[in-house]
Amino acid sequence: MATHANWLLDSYVYGFALQEASLPFDTADEFADMAEDVFLSQLPPDEFPYLNESAAVLVAAGFDPAEEFIFGLNLVLAALEPLRVPT
Numbered sequence: 731m732a733t734h735a736n737w738l739l740d741s742y743v744y745g746f747a748l749q750e751a752s753l754p755f756d757t758a759d760e761f762a763d764m765a766e767d768v769f770l771s772q773l774p775p776d777e778f779p780y781l782n783e784s785a786a787v788l789v790a791a792g793f794d795p796a797e798e799f800i801f802g803l804n805l806v807l808a809a810l811e812p813l814r815v816p817t
Contacts, residue, residue: 735810742806746799758792765789 755761765785773782 731813731815735813738806738810742802746795746802750795750799753795758794761793762789765793 755764766789769785770782770789773785775782
């Protein structure tokens with residue numbers, strides 16, 4: 731179990747680091763500007779209702795990748811906790 735947990739955490743952290751390194755913005759304000767100018771214009775609501783709604787919600791919420799990392803890490807750790815074997 732410990733090996734699986736280690737690989738899961740490694741994959742999550744490594745994946746987030748790769749994604750963050752390739753993001754073309756650093757702040758929630760920069761993301762909002764980019765989303766409005768680039769993403770939402772490429773996601774017409776009639777063609778992509780769910781993606782458009784998701785992007786709009788992220789903009790309205792002030793999407794911050796660092797906060798999303800913490801949320802995801804807490805989710806992964808909470809899922810692993812019941813599987814932990816006491817030592």
